[in-house]
Amino acid sequence: MSRAVRFAVFAPIAAFLSGCETPPGALVALPPARDPLYTPAEITPGRLQYAREPDTFAPVLTDRVAYPTQEQANNAFARENLASSYPTTGPYVIRASDPLPSERRAMSLRLFACKPGALNSVTGRIIEPSIRAVHCATDFLDGQGRQLSRETVNFYYSEGAWRMLDTNGPTTPAAWINPERSPSDPFSWFPFGKRSTPY
Numbered sequence: 001m002s003r004a005v006r007f008a009v010f011a012p013i014a015a016f017l018s019g020c021e022t023p024p025g026a027l028v029a030l031p032p033a034r035d036p037l038y039t040p041a042e043i044t045p046g047r048l049q050y051a052r053e054p055d056t057f058a059p060v061l062t063d064r065v066a067y068p069t070q071e072q073a074n075n076a077f078a079r080e081n082l083a084s085s086y087p088t089t090g091p092y093v094i095r096a097s098d099p100l101p102s103e104r105r106a107m108s109l110r111l112f113a114c115k116p117g118a119l120n121s122v123t124g125r126i127i128e129p130s131i132r133a134v135h136c137a138t139d140f141l142d143g144q145g146r147q148l149s150r151e152t153v154n155f156y157y158s159e160g161a162w163r164m165l166d167t168n169g170p171t172t173p174a175a176w177i178n179p180e181r182s183p184s185d186p187f188s189w190f191p192f193g194k195r196s197t198p199y
Contacts, residue, residue, distance in 0.1 A: 030082070031075035034160040037066045037132075058136060060113035067114050067134055068155050068162040076155060076164040077109045106140035106148055113137045118154045119167045132157040135167070 040049035040057050043064050049057045051069045061067060068076060114136040117126040126135065133156040140148045154165040 031078040035072045035075060035162050038069055039066045040064060058111035058114045062115040065116050066132060070111055072162045073109045073111050076162040080164050107143045108141045110139040110141055111136045112139055119152050119169055121168045124169045
C-alpha cells in the first residue's frame with residue numbers, strides 16, 4: 001500500500017478519534033459502590049456531629065438515627081447523575097457531557113437539616129417507609145460553591161449505599177372539598193337560641 005493510500009485511509013480515522021477526546025477537566029471520579037452507616041453520637045443543638053474527620057453530618061439533626069454524611073450525600077448525588085444522564089465509559093471515570101456551563105448547574109450538595117422519614121410529594125406528609133430513609137433540607141451548589149437553591153431531598157439506604165430522590169412537595173395548602181360557611185345567627189347568645197339548645 002502506497003504512502004498516499006495509507007494517508008487517505010488513516011487520516012479520517014485519526015481525525016475522528018482526536019475529535020472524540022474530552023478535556024482532562026471533564027473526567028469525574030465514580031462514587032464508591034457502598035456507604036457505611038453512621039449515627040451521630042448525640043443530638044445537641046448548635047453542636048456539629050462528626051462521622052469521621054473531617055466528614056460531618058448536617059448541622060441540624062432531630063433524632064439519633066442513621067443519616068448520610070456530607071460526603072455520602074455528594075456520593076448519592078453523583079450516583080443519581082450517573083443513573084440519569086452520564087454514560088459510563090469505564091470502571092473509574094465518567095465523562096461529563098452536560099451542555100450547561102458549570103456555573104449554572106449544580107455540582108455538589110450541602111446538607112443543612114435532616115429528619116427521619118420521607119416526604120411524600122403528593123400529600124406533603126412525612127411517611128415512614130419500610131426502608132431506612134431521611135429527608136433533608138439540601139443546598140445545591142455550583143462549581144464555585146455558591147448556593148443555587150435549597151430543596152427538600154429524600155435520602156434512602158438501599159443496596160448498601162445512600163441514594164437520593166428529588167421531591168416536589170405541594171407549596172399551597174390543600175383546599176377543602178366542599179367549603180361551607182357557618183350559619184350566621186345574631187340571636188345565638190339568647191338562652192333559647194338555636195346554638196344553645198342541647199341535642
